[in-house]
Amino acid sequence: MTPERSIPGYKLLHLLGRGHTALVHLAQDAQGRQVALKVPLEETLRDKEAAERFGNEVRLTLQFRHPHVVQGYAGTAFGPKAFVALRHYPAGTLSDVLAGRGGQKLPLEEALRILADVAAGLTYLHGLSAVHQDVKTQNVYVDDLGRAALGDLGSTYFITQGGQSSGSPYYMAPEIYHGESSSPASDVYSLGVLAYELLTGQRPHLGDTYEALMAAHLNSFATPLSHLNPQVPRPVARLAERALAKRPQDRPTAGDLRRALLAALGEPDEEASPQEMSPTPPAVPARQMGRHGPAAPRLPAAVAPAEAPPTAERNGSRWNPFKRRK
Numbered sequence: 224m225t226p227e228r229s230i231p232g233y234k235l236l237h238l239l240g241r242g243h244t245a246l247v248h249l250a251q252d253a254q255g256r257q258v259a260l261k262v263p264l265e266e267t268l269r270d271k272e273a274a275e276r277f278g279n280e281v282r283l284t285l286q287f288r289h290p291h292v293v294q295g296y297a298g299t300a301f302g303p304k305a306f307v308a309l310r311h312y313p314a315g316t317l318s319d320v321l322a323g324r325g326g327q328k329l330p331l332e333e334a335l336r337i338l339a340d341v342a343a344g345l346t347y348l349h350g351l352s353a354v355h356q357d358v359k360t361q362n363v364y365v366d367d368l369g370r371a372a373l374g375d376l377g378s379t380y381f382i383t384q385g386g387q388s389s390g391s392p393y394y395m396a397p398e399i400y401h402g403e404s405s406s407p408a409s410d411v412y413s414l415g416v417l418a419y420e421l422l423t424g425q426r427p428h429l430g431d432t433y434e435a436l437m438a439a440h441l442n443s444f445a446t447p448l449s450h451l452n453p454q455v456p457r458p459v460a461r462l463a464e465r466a467l468a469k470r471p472q473d474r475p476t477a478g479d480l481r482r483a484l485l486a487a488l489g490e491p492d493e494e495a496s497p498q499e500m501s502p503t504p505p506a507v508p509a510r511q512m513g514r515h516g517p518a519a520p521r522l523p524a525a526v527a528p529a530e531a532p533p534t535a536e537r538n539g540s541r542w543n544p545f546k547r548r549k
């Protein structure tokens with residue numbers, strides 16, 4: 224299978240995966256570097272909301288700079304030539320890694336390592352006042368050393384600009400089911416679900432329908448993580464359980480989780496501040512946008528990673544947050 228459009232400057236090697244909106248190929252760029260080349264499907268380009276979401280992903284992926292956020296090398300956000308060249312993660316998604324283990328839990332250290340990396344990526348985004356909104360195994364990418372990065376930034380937005388709340392039902396915080404705004408705390412809830420899944424081998428809440436999952440996230444309390452896996456270091460288990468608190472204000476921060484995970488791994492806490500990590504820290508516009516508006520465009524349609532942050536624009540369309548969530 225090849226993309227419906229070829230992208231000048233890239234030689235396709237083989238298909239890595241097909242999402243609902245894009246084909247992703249391993250490709251070689253003009254410098255001979257292997258990249259994951261993500262090209263939207265024609266139907267994505269024809270659908271205004273899907274095209275906006277892809278454009279948002281391209282802009283933000285090129286703007287953010289952190290070892291645990293998927294890196295973008297080059298891209299075009301909008302129009303018939305839209306694409307993004309991403310760092311290639313040879314192990315694919317965390318979901319692929321788990322499937323490859325035949326349903327077995329990851330060894331404890333490997334799980335703690337991945338969670339520490341995801342918590343670090345999320346801490347970076349929250350430090351820039353951005354919310355990811357879709358933390359889940361399908362959106363975590365793993366390299367050949369078992370290090371992880373948070374990807375798929377299509378739903379990510381800057382809190383100060385507003386954006387449309389969304390999420391994936393298995394990972395979505397109670398307040399998002401209630402129709403409230405996303406926040407760092409709702410990302411932490413999703414991280415709590417991911418931690419529970421990796422450390423116990425099962426999700427905290429199950430359900431065959433959206434309504435059943437909503438009822439479970441709103442009203443049920445999962446079996447404590449520490450009961451299902453007593454090997455998990457206590458501070459990590461305690462914070463991961465608190466991450467699943469029903470009230471956002473009762474949850475720890477992503478930074479709290481990251482520190483506990485690093486301590487459990489016996490690693491020093493050497494994270495630089497977001498400003499040190501990002502050569503182009505995003506400007507925060509004074510104007511507030513409606514919380515249900517789509518994420519505002521931040522970079523011009525064709526962007527290079529080092530370009531200056533753009534101004535925000537409003538676009539009033541909505542998309543159904545659950546339309547293509549796994």
Ligand SMILES: Nc1ncnc2c1ncn2[C@@H]1O[C@H](COP(=O)(O)OP(=O)(O)OP(=O)(O)O)[C@@H](O)[C@H]1O
Nearest residue numbers: 239240241242243244245247259309310311312315
């Ligand atoms: N950087 C990468 N490195 C390795 N494989 C990748 C990378 N990016 C994407 N893939 C592969 O391509 C698949 C599809 O990519 P992705 O999930 O980003 O597409 P999408 O259309 O945005 O997804 P969705 O279905 O969530 O809308 C992934 O599941 C993964 O297998």
